[in-house]
Amino acid sequence: MKKKMSGGEILVRSLKREGAEVIFGYPGGSVLPIYDALYDADIQHILMRHEQAAAHAADGYARATGRAGVCMATSGPGATNLVTGIATASMDSSPLVALTGQVPTALIGRDSFQEADITGITLPVTKHNFLVKDVNDLARTIKEAFYIATTGRPGPVLVDIPRDVSGGTARYVEPGPVELPGYKPLVDPDPAMVPAAAKLIAEAQRPVIYAGGGVVSSGAHEELRRLAELIMAPVTTTLMGIGGFPGNHPLSLGMLGMHGTRYANYAVCECDLLVAVGARFDDRVTGKIETFAPEAKIIHIDIDPAEFGKNVRVDVPLAGDVRRVLQKLLDALQGASHQAWMERVDTWKKEFPLQYDTNGLKPQFIIRELDLLTGGNARITTEVGQNQMWAAQFYTYTRPRSFISSGGLGTMGFGFPAAIGVQVACPGETVFDIAGDGSIQMNIQELATVVSNDLPVNVAIMNNGFLGMVRQWQELFYRRRYSYTEIYGPDFVKVAEAYGAEGIRVTKPNEVRPALEQAIASPKPVFIDFLVEREENVVPMVPPGGSLSNMLG
Amino acid sequence: MRHTLAVLVENNPGVLARVAGLFSRRGFNIESLAVGRTENPAVSRMTIMVEADDRVLEQVIKQLRKLIEVLKVQDVTKEEHVDRELALMKVNAEPAKRAEIIQIVEIFRAHIVDIGRKTMIVEVTGDEGKVNALENALRPFGLKELVRTGKVAMLRGTRDMTTNGKEVEE
16 A cells, blocks of 8 residues: 655646656745655755746746646645746746645635635636645646646646645655546648648738747747748748747748837738737737738647638638648648749748847847847847837847747746746856846846856847836827836846846947857856947837827838 | 536535636626536536537536536436426505406416415516416516526436436336
8 A cells, every 4th residue: 555645745746747847936925835745855946036036937848848847836825926938928828837835725715814816817818727635636726727727728727725635645656648538739730721821821821921930839839941942931920939940941931019129010911811920919010000011911830710700701711730730731732932022022032031230239239139149049038118129120039939928917027037937947058137227126036046056048138228118108109108117126247246146337339248248158157238228119019099100210 | 509418516615606617707607597406416406597509508518517526517408308497476466456467377378376465476487488388477467476497408308417418228
């Protein structure tokens, strides 16, 4: 007869069975039995300095690897601090398993100390969540949580574990195969729809492929490249799709949408066929929906049938795993050539390149320098705002999972902790968080985490003393009334040094390259405080609610 | 247009909150929702009335299907189906008015299930139109209280939810 184990031990064993290598967490009263099991467990635990950062780090780990990231927090405030990170993962379909402690089952519902109804709170921002009420259900629930998080359209799953469950004892029983009668993730598309899509592609004269995060999460980048080359269609990606198609490929149009390239947006406006691959027609992509791709038939490939027709009408929906759908589609397609269309697109590319002037220290220049220095091979995370858009525009991403950013929720404070998860997942690789002076202050406490765990994460702060993107909107749409967007920050060099990290200040263009080289070479985490031009704008820009054909800047 | 959805869900705590929360956060309007267990104690069935155009209805159904604990969703509106609702109406009934009320109740094949000093409770089962008609007929007497269960619905004949509205081969 097998020996009984504590709930905490069962949890650790279940996590190991799921292949989890690392937990990003923060201890507390309701998770004491779990931390006791972790004390001598063969699983890495990274002690963060805030639970929100734990969720973002696990999310960053998940986005860098494609495997579920695991974060953990105690009940009450620990759990509620995870919520922003869970919502971030939810909006970007990232596989996250969030473990929370809960007060003992007998105290639930009595407003007990550090009690929060975290399954209720996270209902709208999780793919699913569980409250485990019996230690005998724990192993099976963890298996189901990983299964739900990583299959179908990935997403966050929260498992709430009361202290008497983690502290209880049971025999560990290996769970059988997952049986969830209401959950059958799609894989292959309806075979009848593939010829319909192939026919539209064969008839198209001006096709454009619009690729989103689904390409990255399903690992379909190779299939996407083959499709684009086979049918000679230019490819534009969403923010989430960056890296899903090589940025240096002749067919690449870069990003589309509000801060996309003119040539991507013009191509979408004039195309007669739009092949949406793992993308969801977000408002930041489409602009004014009535004028989006007005002449195009639309093929929509997505794992989630609820995305079909949600924002735009679709001519041929193909539901299934993006990679599998593309494989089936490639089998059904003949090569095609659209010389006239490609010439038109190339003319736009020459006429309207992304550009910036070089007066003073420009954020765009810094990112270009980083691109040249790293050959497009660094892992880049971003915060949210101008820094994020410049990082999307001016770095050449050549491989999937190399650009990691909060797209849907737009979470300031994401990039630095996400970079921690990326660095843990990819030791030995160069990791940069491209930050603003506003965003970095939202999770700056994680300096302690990177220093104490010897994680050589680099943070490039585009320091303009403003909440830059909001300031840009105030400049453009609120007559330069800079209401509370001028933001005081600390001496970031001293802050980094105070934590035991390295700090570098850059004020001139010719200091950029040496500073980046120094940061990459340093075994320590490095903050580079780039004092950039204060009122630089992100251009081009589709004004909110405007059409893609009508860009400013 | 109004639609009647039959939704099979796992009989777990919190499943009602998941369904109701989905409707509210996506801005879908529930007109009525009736829920109870089915022939299988592990499964509950919801009948949800929703006012929606075709595009919104499609979203409602697809989003419901994404919930892990939702087993099956079917729009029975256009299928041959039976739907019923039960209502209790407490109506002012001075002795002088009672005969008239009883006559109305009989016409609707409803029942009087309680008589107080000045009131009666009328129980009626039927489709929505019948319940509405009785309500309108009794309103002039003074409706003190009205409670309706919301509609429950079932496909006619041999078809059932587990065959997804397709005819079962016999």
